[in-house]
């Protein structure tokens with residue numbers, strides 16, 4: 456029987472969710488209320504399923520997103536999510552069928568990039584995605600960190616306030632939007648995401664524990680940071696506290712807010728371990744501790760993957776720390792964004808246009824995705840054999856132009 460790839464109707468959506476749960480190894484049941492809530496937050500014209508007779512055996516969804524590029528300009532992104540193929544139908548090319556069709560539509564629509572968080576590293580490179588941001592997680596042994604046990608709040612005139620999650624639901628989106636305007640790698644967060652992380656909507660598929668919530672307000676009263684965390688209420692023998700605080704959401708708009716919120720969390724009485732959640736690999740956390748070795752790196756892995764659809768828009772919309780000219784030859788097996796482009800970059804702006812002269816650098820489109828947010832070194836990619844340096848010195852010049860002093864960060868999993 457032939458397999459039918461098509462969009463899903465509202466009445467088919469609960470079955471689509473069951474197929475999604477099957478692919479993600481979650482119990483394949485869905486409460487009517489959860490299905491109804493999820494339905495309100497999807498654009499069904501971008502929800503695809505593969506039908507085998509009456510059964511949905513693969514799921515795929517994309518949605519409109521904004522990704523902050525280097526320098527703060529938003530890029531229109533096709534966010535790819537909820538990709539599954541049931542174990543009965545794996546490795547017959549179903550993912551390839553769904554994603555190649557969707558990327559072509561995204562290109563047609565004019566999206567600059569496609570984005571996703573990869574469940575497993577080896578899946579998406581073949582479709583032109585490259586890892587563009589990385590995430591690190593630390594476990595801090597608070598007792599060894601050397602923080603002054605008498606600390607009682609920021610010394611810079613700022614304040615840390617405990618608030619209810621209803622306040623986070625109100626204030627959080629604005630903090631996130633302000634962060635997005637200044638931090639490359641951040642993606643827009645969906646309303647449903649805010650409802651779930653603040654417990655406004657409870658679903659069986661999203662186990663929720665009410666977190667502790669704090670805001671950092673600067674000396675002038677501006678809200679410049681928010682933190683939510685849970686604690687596990689654990690005690691050891693001999694009545695010693697052994698509590699782990701786990702960060703759920705940590706958004707800081709300024710270094711002062713970032714320092715104050717970490718200092719606060721590492722100073723809560725009874726907390727002996729802090730798990731940081733996924734942070735940028737150059738987060739201030741380890742180095743702001745008097746003894747950075749108290750922070751053990753427990754995760755270091757790829758986070759946001761980017762698939763460039765429009766190299767001209769990507770390269771013209773970002774800022775550059777230096778001036779230079781490079782001709783890039785991009786190879787694209789899906790025929791969406793390949794070609795030769797001349798980039799003329801200056802701190803004040805850049806132009807990028809199709810070119811005919813010989814290239815300085817030759818790479819697959821996935822490598823441009825990896826370089827898209829300024830995180831990776833072209834010199835390193837040349838050393839790995841993933842970028843060809845056709846003109847001597849071009850890789851070093853590209854690093855001077857493309858890399859950023861602070862690393863990109865994507866706080867959201869979608």
Ligand SMILES: CC(=O)SCCNC(=O)CCNC(=O)[C@H](O)C(C)(C)COP(=O)(O)OP(=O)(O)OC[C@H]1O[C@@H](n2cnc3c(N)ncnc32)[C@H](O)[C@@H]1OP(=O)(O)O
Nearest residue numbers: 478536537538539540545546547548549550551571574577
């Ligand atoms: C953005 C997100 O939603 S991430 C979530 C992704 N989903 C999951 O991880 C859930 C569990 N896994 C699955 O549902 C499926 O295995 C999928 C969706 C990852 C792959 O679906 P399939 O239909 O089996 O992929 P498809 O047959 O199109 O494979 C295309 C190619 O990718 C390769 N591939 C697919 N999945 C994987 C994987 N997990 N690891 C390594 N290679 C893989 C295939 O071998 C094939 O290679 P080839 O072109 O050299 O022959």
